[in-house]
Amino acid sequence: MKADKIPEATIIRLSVYSRNLQHMEDIGVTKVSSQEIADAADGSSAQVRKDLAYFGEFGTRGVGYEVKHLNRNLKKILGLTKPRSVVIVGAGRLGKALTLYNGFGNRGFRILGIFDKDMSKVGEQIGDLTISPMYKLDEFIKKNEIQMGVITVPAAAAQETVDIMTRAGIKAILNFAPKNLNVSNDIKLRNVDLAVNMEVLSFYMGLDEREDGK
Amino acid sequence: MKADKIPEATIIRLSVYSRNLQHMEDIGVTKVSSQEIADAADGSSAQVRKDLAYFGEFGTRGVGYEVKHLNRNLKKILGLTKPRSVVIVGAGRLGKALTLYNGFGNRGFRILGIFDKDMSKVGEQIGDLTISPMYKLDEFIKKNEIQMGVITVPAAAAQETVDIMTRAGIKAILNFAPKNLNVSNDIKLRNVDLAVNMEVLSFYMGLDEREDGK
Numbered sequence: 001m002k003a004d005k006i007p008e009a010t011i012i013r014l015s016v017y018s019r020n021l022q023h024m025e026d027i028g029v030t031k032v033s034s035q036e037i038a039d040a041a042d043g044s045s046a047q048v049r050k051d052l053a054y055f056g057e058f059g060t061r062g063v064g065y066e067v068k069h070l071n072r073n074l075k076k077i078l079g080l081t082k083p084r085s086v087v088i089v090g091a092g093r094l095g096k097a098l099t100l101y102n103g104f105g106n107r108g109f110r111i112l113g114i115f116d117k118d119m120s121k122v123g124e125q126i127g128d129l130t131i132s133p134m135y136k137l138d139e140f141i142k143k144n145e146i147q148m149g150v151i152t153v154p155a156a157a158a159q160e161t162v163d164i165m166t167r168a169g170i171k172a173i174l175n176f177a178p179k180n181l182n183v184s185n186d187i188k189l190r191n192v193d194l195a196v197n198m199e200v201l202s203f204y205m206g207l208d209e210r211e212d213g214k
Numbered sequence: 215m216k217a218d219k220i221p222e223a224t225i226i227r228l229s230v231y232s233r234n235l236q237h238m239e240d241i242g243v244t245k246v247s248s249q250e251i252a253d254a255a256d257g258s259s260a261q262v263r264k265d266l267a268y269f270g271e272f273g274t275r276g277v278g279y280e281v282k283h284l285n286r287n288l289k290k291i292l293g294l295t296k297p298r299s300v301v302i303v304g305a306g307r308l309g310k311a312l313t314l315y316n317g318f319g320n321r322g323f324r325i326l327g328i329f330d331k332d333m334s335k336v337g338e339q340i341g342d343l344t345i346s347p348m349y350k351l352d353e354f355i356k357k358n359e360i361q362m363g364v365i366t367v368p369a370a371a372a373q374e375t376v377d378i379m380t381r382a383g384i385k386a387i388l389n390f391a392p393k394n395l396n397v398s399n400d401i402k403l404r405n406v407d408l409a410v411n412m413e414v415l416s417f418y419m420g421l422d423e424r425e426d427g428k
Contacts (some may be wrong), residue, residue, distance in 0.1 A: 008414065015413040019392065042394050078413045079420025086412075093314055097307035103392050103409040109416075148415060171422070172415040178233065178317050180256050188418045190411050195317040197404050198300075199229040199292045200222065201362060201386040202323075204402045206293025208385070 010051045014074050016041045017048070019107075021071035033064040083108045085144060087170075089161050090152035091116035091124070091131045094176060098150060099126045109148070113140050117157070134164075141168035148172045155179040162189075224265045228288050230255045231262070233321075235285035247278040297322045299358060301384075303375050304366035305330035305338070305345045308390060312364060313340045323362070327354050331371070348378075355382035362386045369393040376403075 020040040024032060034045040034052075041048075052058055052070075055077055059065040075081055086109050088095050098104070099114050114126055117134035124131045132140065140146070149165040151158055151173060158177035165173060172188040175181055183189045234254040238246060248259040248266075255262075266272055266284075269291055273279040289295055300323050302309050312318070313328050328340055331348035338345045346354065354360070363379040365372055365387060372391035379387060386402040389395055397403045 011414050011417050012410055014417075015410045016394075016407070018413075019407075019409075020394075040394060077417065077420070079416040079423070080413065084412070084416055084419075093307065093311035097311045098408065100307060101408060103407070104412060107409045107413065109409070109412050147419065148412065172419050174411050174415060180230075180234075180254060186422070188415050190415055192406075192408070192411055193230070193233075193317070194312065194315060194406070195233075195321045195323070196226055196229045197388055197406055198298070198318060198323050198362070199232075199294065199321065200225050201388060201402050201404055202293040202298055203225050203228075203291065205298075205361065205386050206291070208400070209293070 006054050010054060011078075013041060013043065013047070013051050015078060017051070018071055018074040018078060018080075021067055021074065024067050025071055029067050031064050032067050032070070034059070037065070080108045083110045084148055085146045086111045086148045086150060087113040087115065087137070087141065087146050087165075088150045088152060089115045089134070089137065089165070090154075090157075090177075091118070091121045091126070092152060095150075095152035096126050098152065099129060111150075112144055112146060113137075115140075137164055138168045141165065141170055146170060148174070151175045151177050153177055220268050224268060225292075227255060227257065227261070227265050229292060231265070232285055232288040232292060232294075235281055235288065238281050239285055243281050245278050246281050246284070248273070251279070294322045297324045298362055299360045300325045300362045300364060301327040301329065301351070301355065301360050301379075302364045302366060303329045303348070303351065303379070304368075304371075304391075305332070305335045305340070306366060309364075309366035310340050312366065313343060325364075326358055326360060327351075329354075351378055352382045355379065355384055360384060362388070365389045365391050367391055 017037055034048040038045040038048045058070050058073055088099055088111060091114050095114060099111055104111060113132055114129050115132050115134050115137045119133060121131050122133045149170045151161050153161050155177045158175065158179045159181055162173060162181050162183060166183060166187050175189060175191045178193055181189060231251055248262040252259045252262045272284050272287055302313055302325060305328050309328060313325055318325060327346055328343050329346050329348050329351045330336065333347060335345050336347045363384045365375050367375050369391045372389065372393045373395055376387060376395050376397060380397060380401050389403060389405045392407055395403060
């Protein structure tokens with residue numbers, strides 16, 4: 001498997017396929033065709049076959065795929081066969097919402113801590129967790145061998161948060177702060193900018209409006 | 215401009231460029247090079263020039279770009295020159311966080327209403343807004359000519375929310391529910407699955423772990 005040749009869009013789709021396969025597995029479906037996988041993900045069967053082909057042969061021509069077997073393989077590819085430990089930094093509304101978001105736990109992401117530098121928030125209970133002060137972040141990451149960090153601090157505080165996380169040994173960061181962050185090459189970083197998604201929608205709406213002569 | 219030939223990744227980058235240009239404009243920067251635009255977006259100058267070339271000639275060779283002029287054009291391309299009206303459906307933690315997220319307002323997205331079918335939430339104040347009951351959603355969209363909807367309801371309630379929104383005349387939907395939704399072709403839909411982002415990170419972490427022989 002040459003990771004640098006696999007489009008990121010393929011990885012995103014594998015994640016969606018796996019989620020849908022999990023649902024099928026949970027309700028007792030045992031066999032599935034590439035067309036059914038495609039339908040559940042709003043894609044094409046050719047795309048499904050192409051995405052899977054990067055990683056091997058998982059099905060039988062004319063028979064389809066065994067749901068459990070395929071999902072186990074997808075989870076393995078996605079690194080989801082063992083739990084991933086996560087901390088969230090920034091206990092604002094988004095940080096709290098993410099701490100309680102059950103879509104993470106479902107997929108093996110264990111949120112073990114939430115941190116904030118605002119001492120008036122420290123000690124507050126968020127589900128099973130208690131908000132901890134920022135000065136304890138470094139030690140917490142090291143002691144618990146935390147692998148992933150989620151950043152929901154304001155833009156101005158994002159880079160220092162990244163620096164603390166990476167020095168302490170975190171390997172991957174999901175950043176919600178509207179800020180381009182510098183990380184060393186061995187750290188995986190993804191930025192989620194919620195306004196960007198709205199702007200992509202706005203772009204396509206604008207095309208229609210121009211066509212309509214509005 | 216042939217919209218179907220423009221990669222979505224280009225639109226996403228234009229949104230990022232525009233945000234950075236806005237920042238430059240706000241602090242009084244008047245001229246910028248494609249290299250500086252690239253640096254702020256963590257990209258390459260060749261990519262910046264290619265992205266902009268889909269839409270025309272905005273700079274002068276050897277001189278660069280006028281910040282204000284370029285940003286005005288990018289905002290026009292992104293449909294951001296007039297405000298976009300938005301409703302949020304689902305007043306859970308994520309819905310509340312998004313209602314108060316200032317990254318939307320900054321870019322011209324006006325959140326005019328937040329709705330929930332849980333009557334115990336109705337009447338609660340979220341910033342300047344009051345949570346309204348679901349049965350008022352249809353009328354509210356029509357009366358205020360709302361253009362965009364954000365869905366933060368549980369997966370099981372997402373499709374019915376889409377159906378109400380689209381029947382009432384909404385043109386674009388940003389969906390946070392972990393569910394593949396059916397919409398007619400004239401509706402723009404984007405799905406934001408927060409766990410997918412974590413899984414993409416997990417995939418790349420897994421590659422390193424395999425290399426390390428862990």
